[in-house]
Amino acid sequence: MRLTLHIWRQRNAREKGRMVRYEVPNVNRDMSFLEMLDVLNEDLIARGDDPVAFDHDCREGICGMCGFMINGIAHGPLRGTTICQLHMRHFKDGQELYLEPWRARALPVVKDLVVNRSAFDRLIAAGGFISVSTGSAPDGNAILVPKENSDRAMDAAACIGCGACVAMCPNASASLFLGAKIAHLGLLPQGQPERDERAVAMVAQAQQEMFGSCTNIGECEAVCPKEIGLEVIARMNRDFLRATWTGRGVRNEEAAEKPRAGARG
Numbered sequence: 001m002r003l004t005l006h007i008w009r010q011r012n013a014r015e016k017g018r019m020v021r022y023e024v025p026n027v028n029r030d031m032s033f034l035e036m037l038d039v040l041n042e043d044l045i046a047r048g049d050d051p052v053a054f055d056h057d058c059r060e061g062i063c064g065m066c067g068f069m070i071n072g073i074a075h076g077p078l079r080g081t082t083i084c085q086l087h088m089r090h091f092k093d094g095q096e097l098y099l100e101p102w103r104a105r106a107l108p109v110v111k112d113l114v115v116n117r118s119a120f121d122r123l124i125a126a127g128g129f130i131s132v133s134t135g136s137a138p139d140g141n142a143i144l145v146p147k148e149n150s151d152r153a154m155d156a157a158a159c160i161g162c163g164a165c166v167a168m169c170p171n172a173s174a175s176l177f178l179g180a181k182i183a184h185l186g187l188l189p190q191g192q193p194e195r196d197e198r199a200v201a202m203v204a205q206a207q208q209e210m211f212g213s214c215t216n217i218g219e220c221e222a223v224c225p226k227e228i229g230l231e232v233i234a235r236m237n238r239d240f241l242r243a244t245w246t247g248r249g250v251r252n253e254e255a256a257e258k259p260r261a262g263a264r265g
């Protein structure tokens with residue numbers, strides 16, 4: 001099959017980008033989307049042109065590195081699928097595709113289709129450590145967890161940090177990502193000691209990073225390759241409100257400096 005690609009080319013974070021048109025003949029239907037771009041890049045390199053930069057690592061849908069917009073949809077048209085797992089048989093011969101990087105202030109473009117997602121790392125760091133000693137696997141298994149909670153925690157832990165939820169949200173909100181990270185610990189006994197502080201600190205960090213607020217539009221859930229549900233956002237909001245209302249969301253060291261800071265009742 002033959003494809004016409006319009007790809008966002010931007011040399012670096014400071015320079016302006018633009019869409020550039022490429023013809024890709026002889027696309028194998030069984031190639032993944034990234035393999036198709038590899039073929040284009042080999043051709044560009046052979047011609048002495050700069051290859052298209054795109055992020056990738058595992059190419060198995062588990063690392064969260066890949067991701068860009070295909071015709072305005074994060075990770076492309078196939079639900080519950082990362083771009084590395086999207087195959088060309090899902091496209092039509094002669095189709096025209098527009099590839100653009102995630103567009104969000106908190107995830108700035110580094111080059112072409114690559115964005116800087118270090119804001120996500122800072123959100124995770126703001127969440128802090130689990131202070132309980134979890135021991136080895138047998139110790140972990142000795143702590144009884146209700147089946148429903150363990151299932152929901154596992155579902156939330158499936159988040160691979162790709163950023164599609166932010167890219168697709170009209171508010172560039174990171175709430176689905178945050179909700180997943182907060183839920184996967186908050187549902188387990190080992191996550192209870194820091195549960196309140198974690199929710200407050202992560203939400204505060206998201207505001208600092210200039211992610212937008214959630215207005216329940218649901219685009220994030222629709223494009224999430226791990227099909228994380230909106231319920232994690234409700235859970236995050238509940239944890240955040242409980243922590244701020246009770247004043248329990250203040251970290252111990254902050255509380256020691258400023259007793260009852262953040263307490264509202």
Ligand code: SF4
Pocket residue numbers: 158159160161162163164165166176177180220223224225226227228
């Ligand atoms: S919640 Fe889904 S879309 Fe958002 S970062 Fe995690 S895996 Fe990606």
Ligand code: FES
Pocket residue numbers: 055056057058059060061062063064065066067082083084085160
């Ligand atoms: S390259 Fe790892 S999830 Fe796509």
